[in-house]
Amino acid sequence: MTEEKQTAAKKEAPIIEFKGVSKVYTSGTHALNDVNIKINDGEFVFVVGASGAGKSTFMKLIMREEKPNTGSIIVNGFNLPKMKHKQVPFFRRTMGIVFQDFRLIPNMTVYENVAFAMHVTGADDKQIRIQVTKALSLVGLHEKARSMPNQLSGGEQQRVGLARALVNNPRLIIADEPTGNVDPTMSYEIVSLLTEINKRGTTVLMVTHDHDLVRDFGHRVIMLEKGRIVADNAGGKIHENQ
């Protein structure tokens, strides 16, 4: 998608909208209760909360890894609860996902790991070469293109994961604790990168336990507690409601 189009999309409906969403796992756990939230195109949102509060569940509902029991979810214009299994891959291509444990394929080079996400969409080789090189230089790893994942530090591996999430120019990036497995300095670097990407028009949604990060970057913060949204503040303030 071109940048003009992305700016145009900003004025349209929110990129993520939850209405009365509840999620009960088959085990009986009420992970989310009546969640209502709107996230607009171009926002950067931190999702915080204690362990078990429902943060990962919230993210999984957004990437259509789980379905809600009640309520409606609209993401990138897709109506998720009504979506068919066959449509899921095409929906996923509109977003980039970053994992806490990086999830790089060990027997592929850095370049191949990033290119992989483009092969999936059926892109041709030339397009792939241009985009992958661009994504790798954006995360500062173009010199490590031929390295294997196990030759990289944790922070570097996560930057490869970030490049992979970016390579298809998604409108939305979803990251569940992307800094959970890297040291504090590298955490700053990764959130700085995400902020950079956000400034170019991509919506970013990131779960974190790191209050320093939340405070220092000053983005919108959504706080979950026992499956409910208990705070939703701009400017990195976490405890305003208490």
Next chain:
Amino acid sequence: MKISSMKYLTKEGFKSIWTNRLMSLSSIGVLVACMVLIGIALLLSFNVNKMVGDLENQNVILVFFDDYNAALYGEGRLVPPGAEVDENGICDQMYTVHNTEEAKAVCEELKKIDNINTVEYISKETALEMIKDILPEKDVDYFAVLEEAGENPMSDGAKITMVDLEKFDATVSAITSTKGVDSIQSQNGLAEKITGIKNGIFIAGIAIISILLIISLVIVSNTIRVTMYNRKLEISIMKAVGATDSFVRIPFVVEGVSIGIISALLSLGVLYCCYRVAVEAILSAIGNYTLIPFSSQIWLLLGVFVAIGVVAGSLGSIIMIGKYLKREGSEFAAI
């Protein structure tokens, strides 16, 4: 699917044979073992079938016509009242086949019977020679005595072979009730034995082959499951970045099918060596019997092996990844 994607997926399939070489090797090992066993079962049954076929060809029925000798040496023939008999007490009305023309006419009648393969006219002299081969030792002495006296008690007749030995009894009764036929001679019970052997081989062959097929399918998909960790990671990432089900499936199928074909070629080589050793051992044990040459079955065996390999390889991998495809999650550790 685009050509560039197909090329990429095929390459990925080949690459992962090497990346997962432990799994590939054990799958190939299992498949080769099963294929070689199936090949042995096939070659064994072909050879036994050939031997049975040889026996079948030897299983001729001798038919004797109702001619002068039949009347002379036969029992319980009544002289019709007022008939003129010769010096042996026989008259024309006591038998039906009076000359060669009439004998050949009976042959033509016999040919019309269902399940008859060949009918060959036999003079009484040839019949005497043949009956010696068919009858037990002790009776041969008896014929020798007759021969010395210059006598031939045999009638003219025909040598008959059947198409299907399973219909032996029905065919024999049709032959016996043909006008002009006096009696028949056959090797007792051989037909039954041959039919029994043939059916036994068929059933055993099917059983062995289907058991081996199931075993190879189970073991191949099990082998894949054991080393699935890397693949689960791969599948979860593929799905997270938006791969369709067929995109996820194709490299696995390419991999499975290639493993199947490699196994088929290896099996053919192994079987060839086994067969050569076996043929030499058998020949030195039983003499100059001709076994089926390997080269005559090479395409059939290759076809069977490739078919098994392709089916086991692709089915094995499709079954394995089927349940991962149904999930939409990226939680690969749980699946």
